[in-house]
Amino acid sequence: SGQRAMVDLNQIVRDTAALRRHDFEKADMRIVLDLAAAPVRLPASELELQQVCLNIINNAYDALQGTKGRPTLTIRTAERQDDATLVFSDNGPGMEQPSQVFEHFYTTKPVGQGTGLGLSISQAIVENHGGRIEAENEPEGGARFTVTLPRAAERTAEAPPPRPVSEPLPAPRRSLPASVLVVDDEPVVLELQMAILDSLGAKAVAAHSGQEAIDLMKKRDFDLIVSDLRMPGEVSGKDLYTWVAAHRRAGTQGFLFVTGDTVGEAAFLNEVKSRCLLKPFSMEEYVSALREAWHGLPTAA
Ligand SMILES: Nc1ncnc2c1ncn2[C@@H]1O[C@H](COP(=O)(O)OP(=O)(O)O)[C@@H](O)[C@H]1O
Ligand SMILES: [Mg+2]
Known part of the structure; x- marks a missing residue:
């Protein structure tokens, strides 16, 4: 798995949202993208980050079922000095136990529907990229997931980095080289x-x-x-x-x-x-x- 290359977080969000957009619309729900104006580039496995986005989008789809008003999932990207953020917020009922959602096999869904592994996998992927993922309920209701990922200096032939030393890619802890x-x-x-x-x-x-x-x-x-x-x-x-x-x-x-x-x-x-x-x-x-x-x-x- 984990092949790393420079990816654009905005593109990953557009691609994964497109996979579920039709289902959202059929259920009278919306996905709103509020993306940084410029590409948000960072070193990552595109497939793994797509998996993280899709897991969170799928959860929002489940959570928004039956929500009154205009059920909406908003996805934002932003670039900061050293990292990039990816924020998913919905106006559903919020999480019953936000502190437990990353636990393996934690699910509030009926047997056969939930595995309780989507967020565990997402957390493992994000941490493997040197980032973190947080879950909290919005003050006005609804769930918010914040993914923070480190950016590494882009090194291209045309534009050498201003500083001679750039940070290496976050290396996985090699504690089981088997x-x-x-x-x-x-x-x-x-x-x-x-x-x-x-x-x-x-x-x-x-x-x-x-x-x-x-x-x-x-x-x-x-x-x-x-x-x-x-x-x-x-x-x-x-x-x-x-x-x-x-x-x-x-x-x-x-x-x-x-x-x-x-x-x-x-x-x-x-x-x-x-x-x-x-x-x-x-x-x-x-x-x-x-x-x-x-x-x-x-x-x-
Ligand atoms: N957007 C959300 N709104 C409310 N609860 C959520 C949301 N996302 C996740 N959860 C809660 O976190 C639990 C764990 O999610 P996950 O690890 O993806 O497993 P699963 O989707 O199989 O239940 C869900 O069962 C649900 O209780
Ligand atoms: Mg899930």
């Missing part, structure tokens, strides 16, 4: 893990099924495999573990299971002594489980 294969059939859970791993400096590869994971492992080795235990399809997490045990070079791969429940699996997990992380988990729990699974490896020659 290659990790993440296996999960739920796209959002997969996405969240990829964002966290990226922020840890890991080289993460995604597989949407056990079979896809096996196909990938036939081509290359990974330091660590993090897999859902229960997956639909031919190859379950258990099958995957068995395959890995049979094919790996002795002691070269760590394995971590991530699962919603262990009912009926306790005996298996006990037998293989593989670590298992229960959903929902906090970012800290996930990271320490990863570290344990990774450091639990015998050191290579």
Whole structure:
């Protein structure tokens, strides 16, 4: 994921708003753009920032359903000395618990509608860019999300920077320099893990099924495999573990299971002594489980 280049925040906002504008209009809701006059350029992964915008726009769309008056989402961009801001404000009912919205799996939506991961993923992405994201309710009601991202000096051949030293791009904290294969059939859970791993400096590869994971492992080795235990399809997490045990070079791969429940699996997990992380988990729990699974490896020659 995370390929960085100079992007224009205004363009990212226009592109993502365009994706949902029709749905808003059909529901008698508006998206109003109040963008900085000049392009707001900063080093970022365009795809990841699009994902952040889309997550917040989608949430506003849900929140504005049933709002009286003129349901409106306003998106503003502004450029400051060292950073840029991206502000989303809506005139919906506001958040029930603004301090909790970034928690993994926090959702007030009915089962099947909300995953509670959109804002967790958004926060991981923004922080991975050296920025921050804040949620608060407007005094007059409605929710406001403020994303602040650092700008780095633009270095082009035509216009060299006035100062000789420019700040480097915010580097991810390289605390898990491992290659990790993440296996999960739920796209959002997969996405969240990829964002966290990226922020840890890991080289993460995604597989949407056990079979896809096996196909990938036939081509290359990974330091660590993090897999859902229960997956639909031919190859379950258990099958995957068995395959890995049979094919790996002795002691070269760590394995971590991530699962919603262990009912009926306790005996298996006990037998293989593989670590298992229960959903929902906090970012800290996930990271320490990863570290344990990774450091639990015998050191290579
Ligand atoms: N614009 C908003 N207005 C009111 N509540 C919001 C808004 N955006 C997010 N929330 C709250 O934050 C929760 C978490 O959002 P998110 O992480 O995207 O997960 P999900 O959308 O799957 O519930 C939502 O369930 C909702 O309660
Ligand atoms: Mg959401």
